[in-house]
Structures are given as C-alpha cells and as structure tokens.
Amino acid sequence: MQKKPVGYKELGLVNSRKLFEKAVTGGYAIPAYNFNNLEQLQAIVMACVETKSPVILQVSKGARNYANETLLRHLARGAVEYAEELGSPVPIVLHLDHGDTFELCKDCIDSGFSSVMIDGSHLDYDENVALTRKVVEYAHTHDVTVEGELGVLAGIEDEVSAETHTYTQPEEVEDFVSKTGVDSLAISIGTSHGAFKFKPGEDPKIRLDILEEIEQRIPGFPIVLHGSSSVPQDLVRTINEHGGKLKDAIGIGEDQLREAARSAVCKINIDSDGRLAMTAAVRKVLDEHPEEFDPRKYLGPARDALKVLYMHKIRNVLGSDGKA
Ligand code: G3H
Ligand code: 13P
Ligand code: ZN
Numbered sequence: 455m456q457k458k459p460v461g462y463k464e465l466g467l468v469n470s471r472k473l474f475e476k477a478v479t480g481g482y483a484i485p486a487y488n489f490n491n492l493e494q495l496q497a498i499v500m501a502c503v504e505t506k507s508p509v510i511l512q513v514s515k516g517a518r519n520y521a522n523e524t525l526l527r528h529l530a531r532g533a534v535e536y537a538e539e540l541g542s543p544v545p546i547v548l549h550l551d552h553g554d555t556f557e558l559c560k561d562c563i564d565s566g567f568s569s570v571m572i573d574g575s576h577l578d579y580d581e582n583v584a585l586t587r588k589v590v591e592y593a594h595t596h597d598v599t600v601e602g603e604l605g606v607l608a609g610i611e612d613e614v615s616a617e618t619h620t621y622t623q624p625e626e627v628e629d630f631v632s633k634t635g636v637d638s639l640a641i642s643i644g645t646s647h648g649a650f651k652f653k654p655g656e657d658p659k660i661r662l663d664i665l666e667e668i669e670q671r672i673p674g675f676p677i678v679l680h681g682s683s684s685v686p687q688d689l690v691r692t693i694n695e696h697g698g699k700l701k702d703a704i705g706i707g708e709d710q711l712r713e714a715a716r717s718a719v720c721k722i723n724i725d726s727d728g729r730l731a732m733t734a735a736v737r738k739v740l741d742e743h744p745e746e747f748d749p750r751k752y753l754g755p756a757r758d759a760l761k762v763l764y765m766h767k768i769r770n771v772l773g774s775d776g777k778a
Pocket of ligand 1: 488514515517551552647725726
C-alpha cells in the first residue's frame with residue numbers, strides 16, 4: 455500500500471533546532487530516551503511533564519522493525535496529546551537514532567519524524583560527508599534537523615561492532631560541519647553503547663579534554679553524546695539477585711555527564727539504563743510473585759521504575775528540568 459506522507463508539524467512535534475540553541479546557552483542537555491513500547495513512552499512523557507523538561511523520543515531502526523513504524527508514529531503523536539492532558543505540554547522531538555542509509559532517513563522524514571541521525575561514522579571521511587550532505591539536503595527542505603557523527607564508539611552500534619574507540623579528531627569537525635550542513639554532531643570521546651563500557655580495573659573516564667578542544671573549534675555548535683548510560687549498580691544488583699547474570703556492568707559516571715552537559719553537549723542518549731530499570735523491576739516481581747501472570751502487574755512497576763530513573767537524569771544529570 456502506498457503511504458501518504460505525513461509531516462511532523464501535523465503531529466504536534468518540533469524539530470531540535472530551538473531546543474539545542476537554548477540548551478547550549480543554558481548549560482544543560484536535552485534527554486534523548488529510546489523507546490519501543492507503550493510503557494517506556496508513558497514513563498518518558500510522565501517524567502518530562504512532571505519535571506517540565508523538553509524531550510527527544512528516539513527510535514532506532516531495530517525499534518522500528520520491532521514495534522512497527524506506523525504504530526510508533528501514532529504513539530509519538532499520542533505522546534503530544536497525553537502531555538497536554540497531563541496538564542503541561544512539553545516540546546517533543548521524534549528522532550531516528552542511528553539511521554544508516556539515505557532511504558531510511560527519507561522514509562522517517564516522510565512519515566512524521568522531526569529529526570534524523572545519519573550515522574556515517576563507519577565510512578571513510580569523504581563518504582561520510584557525501585551521505586550526510588545528501589540527508590541534510592532532503593531533511594532541510596522539510597525543516598527536519600539532522601545529526602551526523604564523526605569518530606567511532608567502541609562496542610555494538612546496530613549490526614556494526616568496533617573493538618576500540620576511534621576518538622573524534624577535533625581538527626576534522628569544522629570541515630565536516632561546514633561541508634555537510636548538519637544541525638548537531640555526535641562525537642566519540644570514550645562513551646559506548648550497552649552496559650559494559652569499561653573493563654574492571656580500567657579508569658572509567660571519558661575524554662572531556664577532546665570535547666573541550668572540539669568546542670573551541672566550533673563554539674556554540676550542538677554536540678551529542680551517545681552511549682551515555684551510567685549503569686546504576688543498584689539496578690544491576692537487583693537483576694542479579696533475582697536470577698539475572700550481568701557481570702562487570704559499568705557505565706559513565708554521572709558527574710562526568712553533568713560536566714559535559716554544562717558545556718556544548720546538548721543531547722545525551724540514554725537507552726541501556728532504561729533497559730536495566732525495566733528488567734530489574736520485572737525480574738523482582740516475577741521472582742517474588744511467581745503466581746502473577748497479568749503483564750500489568752510486572753510492566754506497571756517497570757514503568758514506575760523508568761519514570762523515577764528518567765526524572766533523576768533530568769534533574770541531577772542533564773539539568774533540563776524547568777526548561778520546557
Ligand atoms: O544505539 C543503540 C540504541 O541503544 C538502540 O538500540 O538498536 O537495540 O534498538 P537498538
Ligand atoms: P546507552 O547504551 O549507553 O544507553 O546509549 C544509548 C544510545 O547511544 C542510543 O543511541
Ligand atoms: Zn547511539
């Protein structure tokens with residue numbers, strides 16, 4: 455069936471441009487929370503309304519395949535109305551996380567996304583520039599904002615995995631930004647995807663010095679940090695106490711993320727911590743109440759735990775509370 459194009463403005467969504475301008479000058483970062491189901495979305499909206507924070511709802515290619523892109527789009531539209539019903543509308547961006555082809559980005563732009571990431575970080579520099587430029591040209595004719603990436607994060611990104619970090623080279627950022635026309639830039643400074651970001655015994659530090667150098671080269675330009683979960687150890691403990699097997703799970707210290715958010719970093723991506731919070735809550739209920747089989751009895755507590763986690767990040771790590 456041929457789908458009718460849908461523009462994000464019809465859905466009540468916003469692009470990220472103004473949010474980033476305010477975040478850069480205000481010294482805080484916008485939360486970019488991934489979602490692929492109803493409970494995650496409910497928790498995100500409740501947390502952002504209660505703290506009066508703008509929010510970026512992120513959908514990965516995998517999430518789109520899992521939950522169906524039509525359903526996700528309607529959920530995002532519902533999020534706008536739900537926030538209004540809760541009494542305090544907040545700016546909501548619907549963002550494609552780690553788009554890997556022009557076609558995927560175009561498809562999202564044509565179906566209501568207000569922001570897309572084109573992740574050409576695994577390509578040669580010139581190929582990355584060309585692909586990113588192509589996406590920007592299409593996106594900007596629809597007033598959709600684009601995030602590009604320079605440098606490669608260690609760990610798994612969709613189907614691609616890298617053993618070690620390839621840090622972003624500060625001397626490349628100015629050229630990349632001006633040649634591509636991107637609205638924001640994801641950089642690699644030692645964060646990584648998933649729950650195992652450092653090895654035991656390793657100094658769990660990210661390279662804030664590289665961030666500073668990048669900021670000096672492109673002052674005021676919106677910078678994005680992927681792989682920014684902190685892997686709360688109480689959640690890891692709860693998971694392991696109730697039958698889980700997560701060994702040596704280590705994340706990024708909240709103090710380092712707070713410092714990054716005070717500077718040019720205006721979008722911080724968090725997915726794994728939400729997965730841990732949900733898993734801990736579900737495991738605990740099912741372990742302590744093996745007679746339960748109503749999904750609401752374990753997904754409800756998971757949703758509550760997510761809301762607490764998201765509010766904590768907004769208030770204590772990102773600093774975006776009250777900025778809606
Ligand atoms: O960057 C990765 C995000 O955590 C999304 O993960 O591709 O498994 O949905 P996913
Ligand atoms: P985490 O795995 O650290 O939550 O990172 C998520 C992310 O970067 C999504 O793009
Ligand atoms: Zn990412």
